[in-house]
Every structure is written in C-alpha cells, then in structure tokens.
Amino acid sequence: MIKGSNVSLGALSEDTGSVLVSLGWGSPTGEGDADVSVLLLDQNGKVRSDTDFYFYNNPVAADGSVQLLGKTPTAHGDEDRISFDLTAVPSDVERIVVAASRYGEARFGELEDVRLTLADGAGEDLLHFAIDDADSVSAIIFGELYRRAEAWKFRAVGQGYATGLAGLATDFGVDIEDDAAAVEAQARESAAADDRADRPAPDPAPTPAPAEETDGRPSAPPTPETAVPAPRRSEDEAGRKKPAARPRTAKKKVTLPKVVKKPLAENDSWRPARLFPVSSLKSDRDRETRATSVLLSVMAQVPEFGRRLTAAFGAPAGRMETFTEVTLPHGDTPRRPDGVIRVERAGKLWTALVETKTNGNALKSDQVQAYMDIAARRGYEAVITVSNDVALEGSPLVDVKVDRRRKHKVGLWHLSWAEVAHQAQLLIRHEGVGNAAHAWLLQELLHYLQHDNSGCHGFQNMGPAWVPVRNGIDDETLCQGDLRALEVVESWERLVRQVCLGLGGELGQKVLPVQRTKRGTDPGARRSGLADRLCADGKLQAELRIEGTPGVLTVTADLRTGKLRTSIEIPAPGQGYPLSWAKRLVRHLSDAPADLHVETLVEGETGGPRGTLERLRPEPADLLPKDGTTRVTGFRLSLLKSMGSTRGNAETGFIRSVDDAVHRFYTTVVIHLDRTTPRQGPSRENTTTSA
Template sequence: MSKGANVGLMALSEDATSVRVGLGWSSETGGGDADVSVLFLGEKGKVRSDADFFFYNNPTAADGSVQLLGKTPTDSGSEDRISLDLSVVPPDVAQIIVAASRDEGERFGDLDGLRLTVCDGAGEALLGFSIEDAGVESAFVFAEFYRRGDEWKFRAVGQGYESGLAGLAMDFGIDVDDSVDEVADEDPAVIPAQQTVSSGEERPAEALKETVETAQSAETAQAAVPVPAAEPAAEPAEEAPPQVRRPRTVRKKVTLPKVAKKSLAENDTWRQARLFPVPALKSDRERETRATSVLLSVMAQIPEFGRRLTAGFGAPAGRMETFAEVSLPHGDARKRPDGVIRVERAGKLWTALVETKTNGNPFKDQQVQDYLDIAARRGYEAVITLGNDVALEGSPLVDVKIDGRRKHKVVLWHLSWAEVAHQAQLLIRHEGVGNAAHAWLLQELLHYLQHENSGCHGFQNMGPAWVPVRRGIDDETLSQGDTRAVEVVESWERLVRQVCLRLGGELGQKVLPVQRVRRATDSQARRRELADVLCRDGRLGAELRIEGAQGILAITADLRTGKLRTSIEVPAPEQGYPLTWAKRLIRQLADAPADVHVQTLLAGQDDGPRGTLERLRPEPADLLPRGEGEITGFRLSLFKGMGSTRGNAESGFIRSVDDAVDRFYGTVVTPLERAPGRAR
C-alpha cells in the first residue's frame, strides 16, 4: 500500500476480526532496534485514559484486545509483532494507532527495509506498507485501524516524530512522566495495572510457597485480633488528592528478590517433592504423553501463560480449556492427537490440535497431514507441532499440503520447547504473574522442562550431516556447493536462535541474532552463501544483540582448530585519556578469567596491541599503541574447546556452545554492564 491509502479488512479476508501486525526492519551492519506500541483513541482523536497506551512497559490489555508478542528473528532482520483482537475492542474506541520508536539518539533512517505487514487470523498475509523516506525520526506512526460503521478499516500513515516515544504519546493525550531514570519493578508503568508476583532468578519454589503461607498466616492473625470498641467519630480530615502514577517510557528496571532462606533438609540427599515428577520416565511415548499433559494443564490454569503461547497463533483472549489424548474419526479409522487446545470468546470457539515430540524425535509428515485434514473437516483453526527443533523460514520441519480450495482455512504452526521455557522464565523471573501460586506452578513447570529425563530440552542434535562435514573440513575434501554444508548451516541457525531464547529468558531482556543481510535477501540463497564460507574457511559464525550490553556478542566456531571464540567489542569512552581507559577496563574485569584476551582497536588498522588479562593486569599500559593510532575501542575474547559430537551430551557441540556463551556473558559482559557510569 502507498502512504495515505486505506482499505476495509473484510474485503481482504473473512477472518479479519483477529489480526497480527508485524513491524520488520533490516540492517547491513546488523545494528539497530525498534519497539512497537499501540494506542486506543476515542472519537476526538485522543486516548480515553493513560491505560490506552500499550508499549514495552505495559504490553497487554486486560481484555486481550492487544498483546505485544515481542521480537522474533527473520531472514532479513527482526520483526516486532502485535496481536489485535478487533472483536473485543471497546465500542468507544474509534481508532487504533500502531507506532514504533527507537531509543534516545537513534534514528529510523539508520534502518533498512522498514515495513509493516498485517496477517489475518489464519496467518495469511493481507497487506503491507513500507516506509522509504525515514530520516532523523525516532518514532513513527506506521498505520491506524479505524471504524466505519460496523467495519474496521486500515490506513497507511507513515508520520514521523523527532521527539521519540514520549513525544508521540503526548501528542495523543498521554500524560508521560519520565522524570526518573530508573523505574522499580513494583512501580507499574500505567494505572490501573495488575498486581504481579515475580519469583526471581535465584528464588526456588519453596520461597514462593513461603510467601503464600506468610500471607495466609497474616490474614489468620488479623482475624484473631480483638476489635476495639468504637470511639467517637473525629472531624473528617480533608482528603488528599489520590496519587495517580503516569506512564513512563523509561524502561522498567527489574529488581530481583533476595535469595530464599536455607533449605530445611538435613542433608543433600533429601529431594524436594515435585509437582511434576520425572525420574520414572523411560520411553519416548511416556515422555510425550507426560509433557503434553503437563504443559496443557498449566496453560489452562495460568491465563497469562496460556495466552502468551497461543496469541501468536491467532487464538483469541478468552476462557481456555485443554485436553489430552482425544480420539477423533478419520475415514474408517480414528486418530489420537496428543492434545487439543480450545478457547471460547463471546460464544465463538477457537480450536487447535497438538502433536508433540520429545527427545529430538522428528515429526511424521503423514501424521501431521492427517491432523490438518481432520481439523479442516471439523472447522478447527490450527494444528500445532510442539517439539525440540526451532523452526526456520524457508525450511519447514514437516512436508504437508494444505488444500487451498477449502473455504475453511487451517494453519500449521510450530512451537519449540525452548520457546515454552523462554516464556515461562520471562513471566516468573522478570515480568510477573497474577499470584504466588501461579508463579510456583510455573517454577515447577520450568523445573520439569529442564530435567534431563523430560526430553524437552530444545534443539539437541546438529543432524546427520554434522560428522561428515567436520571430517571433510579436517581432511580438506569438502567442496563449495555441498548440500551437507547447507544442512549444517541450518542446524547452526537453529542452535543460535535457541541460545537467544534461553539467554533472553534468564536475563529478562531481548536477545536476538544479528542478521547482516541486504534487504529482501532470499533465505536459502543466504544459507548457501554461509555454507560456502564454511567450506572455504571451516568456520561458523553468529552475533547476538543483547539489550543493555555494551556491544554485539560474537560467537565463532572454528571447526579446523576445534575452538569456540566468544567476543565483544567495547567502544572507547568519549572523554579521558587512553591510559585511564585501559586501567578502568582492566579494573572492571578484576574477577574475569585470566585467559581473557584483550585487543586494542585502532582506527584504520587491523592489528592493535593485545594480551591476556593475566599479563595485562600488572601492566595495563601494554594496551596502548607504540606509534600513531587512534583508539576506537577494545575487543574482549574468550576461547574454549568445542565438543566433538553432534548432540547435547556433556561432550557435545551444542552443550559446549551453551557453556561458552554463559561463561563469557557472566564473567566478561556482566561486569562491563554493572560498571559505574554505564547504562544497564
């Protein structure tokens, strides 16, 4: 669509009451980020109240009409997604503004491929709108949905703001309060807000149970206190005006609670009783059955969690019920999908069949095809595959055919166990859920998913091409164009995306793989190019953008040397002297491993002074160039031997990548983030 154009949604799809909006962008440098936001406007073009502002500090409407689904990597960069259920938008909302913003000092003109897309409830793309003339703007109104009688229409807007998200919000009547730099976790971003409970990264389940017990004890004690006799009423004091908190576009700072008290167990052999025991699981069938039942039951009991997992699949926000091992007719036989998810909203039902795999087992094409046919005949909306693999664009996990002649559309979606664990971590450790009991239940689910017997550990196998490709690199017999190298590149991409999910869940911050690609690059062509690099250089590489980090975290797997390198480039301070910079950097890394490599980056030069922390700690001046050269920054690197096997065993390549990233982030990146004067 062109700027200013409009169209009625019902003219595009019969299933346009629930839509998914995506804002995508790309960058040849791999840098840059943006955040979506949504505003509800009344007839006068202003918000009805500050609660009509949905953004990163207030991502979900209580009625489920708006959900910010977060960012996801795409083949050409990143996409930030929104779920809009237009059927439950309050009747006094006349317009829905879809906007995006960048952090202070960043401009949209530095991003490429700015594009908004709208998909219907079945996941089919309806329209797109690109912004080609972005410049100094730090916020944009991309589009609006507006009512015309009983119909919703879409208009491409493309209006920019140099005043950022705060200026955009105030233009629509939001009373923004950005008077402080940090917002405590207990301080809601917008009023009214739901009270939440966060378990904390190091807070085990018993601490949550203790919270519940303490609250119950307090209620009991309060009930037991005698009520004193009434005293004569005093003159009523003049009531102070209520304190109304205003929305803050400054990102909330998550404050983790203190570590729980010491366990009451007599010794380490005492094992806490678990809600979902896993030691007895032996066969793959037992794992699949147990994992499906456990997950679906938790989704039904914790609305925030169930809605988080299904909103991206087009499910409405409503009452959810889940079922396991349901028998459904299929021709002369009966089929038994692992689970069924059903959501009811305003008398309408949304239904999805679920097929589960654990322990790295692959999906069977014909089995998934049968479920798609059953869903189409029965009027169900979706089939969801749930397994260890991470889905990639242009590389489907199952080969099925969808009959386009059928009026009723059924969509095939994929959900990885890594995504399930990621969403559970975000809720209980960083964002919070409705009450302590729900937080404890999610903690138990997370413990189950991470147990070695559950089979739900996410992507676990580099595939059958891994060993032949490594051997071909070792003996120099691997040629460019080898299809096995493309398979390894795809497995590497799945692994990197899973690392992002796991690390992002633990940190409570966005972690995305950096895509340094040209706009509209074909996914398979890009993977073939990377496969040729692997054949030529014997290396796999990736970069992770971590919110709050001082730079891009790079991972390089050198298959020739068997070494993993994790690194980050830290820019030089804008003020001060080079020797002061070097001393401060070494001081910040006081607890980092002695074998961390530090290299000085010089403008226009590839090779600056370098050394290990062990050598540099007594002599930080060794980082200074001996001759002419402008210091632009420092590169910090850590090397580790990589696993030899393709799987996730202790000796496996996947485990070694996880360990390398965790060690580097915890010992090198985190001290830099916590250093005085650096924003976290």
C-alpha cells in the first residue's frame, strides 16, 4: 500500500474477525527501538475515555478487542505485534489508530525498514505498508482500521508527530498526567506497603475498607494474609471523591515480592504437595499426556493466560474450554490430537487442534499434516504445535502442504515450552492476574514446566551436528559450506532466543536478540554467512538487548578454547573526567565478581588499559591511558567461564552453561550498572501514562 490508500479487509480475506497487525523496524546498530500504541476513537475522532488508550502501561482491553503482544525478533530487526478482535470492538468505536513512538531525542529517521504488516486470523499476510519518509518525528501513526457499512477497512496513514507519545495521545483527547515524579512516588508507596505487610497486622476493622484504585485499575481484594485496616479519615477527606487516575507515558515500575516466607517443614527432605506432580512420570507418553492436560486446563481456568497464548493465533476474546484425547475421523484411521481449544463468542466458535511433544521429541510432519487436513475439512481455524523446539523465521519446524483450492484457511502456529513459561512468568511476577487463585495456578504450572522430569524445560539439544562440528574445529578440518555448521548456527539461534525468553520473564523487561542485518536480507543467507564465520574462527556470537541496561550484552562461545565470554560495553558519560568515571564504575561494581575483566575503550585504538576488578579496586586510576591525552570512549566488562562439552541440557551440557553464564553476568555485573536515562517524550516528555 501507499500513503493515503485504503482497502476493505473483506476483499482480502474471509477470515478477518480477528487480525494481527505487526509494526517493524531495523537499526544499523541493533539498538534502535520503539513502542506501539492503539487508540479507539468515536465518531468525533476522540477517545471515549482515557482507557481507550492502549500502550505499554495498559496493554490489554478488558473486552479482548485489543491486546499488545510484545516484541519478537525478525531477520530485519524487531517486530511489535498487536492482536485485534474486531468482533469485540464496541459499536460506538468508529476508528482504531495504530501508532508507535520513540523516546527523548530518538527519532524514526535513525531506524530503517519502518513498516506495517496486517495478517488475517489464519496468519496469512494481507497487506504491507512501508514508511520511507520518517525523519525528525518521534511518533508515527502507521494506519487506522475504520468502519464502513458494518465492514472494516484499513487506511495507510504514515503521519508523523514531533511531540512524541504524549503529544499524539493528547491530540486524540487523552488526558496525560504531567507529573513524572508521581511514578517515583508510586514506587515508594509500593515499597512502603511491602514493609507494612511484613509487620504483624493489627486486629481487622469491623468493616473492610473498599479496594483502592491504582493507575485506574481496581486492585485485587485483600486476602487474610495481607489485609490491613484502612487508616481513619476525617469527614472532609471522606467527603472528597478521589480523582480518576490519568495516563502516564513513563513506564510503570513493578515492585517484586521481598523475601519468601520461611517454610514450616522440619527439614529439606519434606516436599510441598504440588497440584501437578512430576515424580510419577516414567515415559515420554506420560510426560506428553500430562503436560498437555496441565497446560490446557490452566489456559481454560485463567482467562488472562489463555487469552495471552491464543490471541496471536487469531482467537477471539470469549469463553474458553479445552479438551484432551479427542477422537476425530480421518479416512480409515481416526486421529486423536493431543488437545482441542474452543473459544465461544457471540454464538460463534473458534477451534484449534493441539499437537504436543515433550522431552526434546521432534514434531512429525505426517501427524501435523493430518491435523491440518482435518481442521480444513471441519472448518476449524488453527493447528497449534507445542514442543521444546524454538521456531525460527524462515525455517519451519515441520513441512506441510496447504491445498490452496480450499476456501477455508487453517493457520499453523507453534509455541515452545519456553514461551509458555515466559508468559506465565510475566503474568504472575510482573503484570498481575485477576485473583490469588489464578496466580497460584500459574505458579504451580510454572513449577511443573521448570521441573527436569516434566520434559517441558525448553530447547535442550544442539543436534547431531554439534560434536562433529566441534571436532572439525579442533582439528581444523571444518570447511566453509559444510551443512553441519549451518545446523549448529540454527541451534545456537534457538538457544539464544530461549535464553532471552527466560531472562525476560524473570526481569519483566524486554530481552531480545540483536539482528544486525541489512534490509531485505534473507534469513537463510544470513545464517549461511554465520556458518562460514564459525568455520573460519570457531566462534558463535550473539548480542542481547535488555531494556534499561546501558549497553548490549554480548555472548561469545569459543569452540576452540572451550570458553564462554559474556561482556557489555558501557559508553563514557557525556560530562566529567575519566578518573571520576573509573572510580564511579569500580564503586558500582563493589559486589561484582573479583575475576571480572575491565577494559578501557579508547578513541582510535584497539584497546586501552585492562585488568581484573580485584586488581583495580584499590587503584581505579590504572584504567586510564598513561599518556593522559588519549580520549576514553567507554569501558568493556567481561566474564569468562568454561562451557559445557555435551550437546544437551545436563549439568555439564553446553545449553545450560550458556544460560547460566548469561544469568550470572546479568545478576552479578549488569544489575549494578547505571540504568539508562528514563524514556521520555520531547515536550511533555516528563510525562508518563497509566491507564
């Protein structure tokens, strides 16, 4: 599409009750980023209320019509996805604006390949819109969905805003909170509440206090363990109505629970009773059957979780029921998919067949093909595969044939167990669910998935090419073009994505692999180039961008030396003196490992002074160039450790050693560094929104 053009969604596909909009961009440095937002507008072109503004602080509509699904890496950069259930959009909403924004002094002109893609409920791309003239703007309206005669159309807009997210939202009637300090006050209030909850609670008041509102959302009702009486208010205070919270465009801070309560067990041999036990699992079939039932039952009982996992697959927001071991006719031999998901909304059914694998077992193409055929014949919408493997762009896990002559289209989607655990972690540890029972169910699910005996603990095998490639690198017989090197590169990419999911779920922050590729680069060609580099220098390398950190975290596996290096480069501050920078850095790293390597980055040279933290602690000045004239541009921090030798996920395996190295580096080094400047918009940029 070109700017200003429009098209009817019904003319492109018959499956547009739900659509998936993806906003994407790339960056030459791999560090460029933006966030998406959605506004629901009435016939006057304004939001009906502040809650019609959906962004990182308000990502999900209560009716399921809008859900921000977060970022996913692609071959060309990042892609931010939004799920729309158009059948659930209120009748008085005329237009849906889709936008994205950057922070502070960042502008869209620094990004490349800025684009929008819209797909139907089966995942088939319907339209593309590229924005080539983004320059000095910090926010862009990519496009809008709008109603015409009870049908939905899409218009390519491409309009830029120099006033950022806050300015864009204000133009559409959102009342922005201009007090940025309120975010800090909220964090302090939350911390104080934790302190009060740790103290013994006084006798409860005869009448419980009404639930307070935080950021415009009602909080969960108090439980007997945490309830404290509300402070007595004067008559004047009681008579004053609390003003409604206004949106803040600064990101909300999540305060995690403090210390876990001391268990009542007499000793460590006592094990708590689990809702989903794993001790009795003896065979792969047992693991597969129980894992399917556990996952599907929790999806049905915790609406936030079920919706989170299925929204990207085109499922509407509605009543969900799940089933296992269903028998469906298929020729002479009936088929029994591992599970079925059904969602009912307004009398219409959305159905997906589920095929599950655990313990590293591979999906079978003939099985998935049979389920695709059954789904097409019976009018089902999707087939969802779940396994330990992580899907890569342009490299499908299973090959299936789609009969294009069939009018009904079926979407084929994949979930890794690591993604399932990631979504559960985000909900219970950072975003919250409807009630305490739902949180407990998700916690039990997470405990089950992470147990070694469940078979669901993620990608766990570097593949049969791992040992031959390592041997070939050791004896220098591995040649460029060897397909086994390509297999190892693909496995490495899957491992890195899984590490990002695990760390992101724990932190509640975006953790994404950096893709440094030119626009239009084919994913297969990119991986072939990495395979040739592996043959030449014997190294696998990946870069991770963690939201809020001052640099990109680099992981390098040197297969020649058997060492893993995790590192981060910190740019020098814009003001001050090098000696002050060195002292401050060493002071911030007071709790970091003594064997941390610190290297000074200098202008025009390959490297400056370096040393271990143990040696530099008494003399930070040793980090400065001796001539006193060379300009210091930053510092590189690195940790080295031995990598696992086997291809699997055992204690001595390569996969676990990489995961442990990244987590150790972040928790012992990166967490102590100065955070990046809080993201702000330009003129109202000290604003933040909470909806």
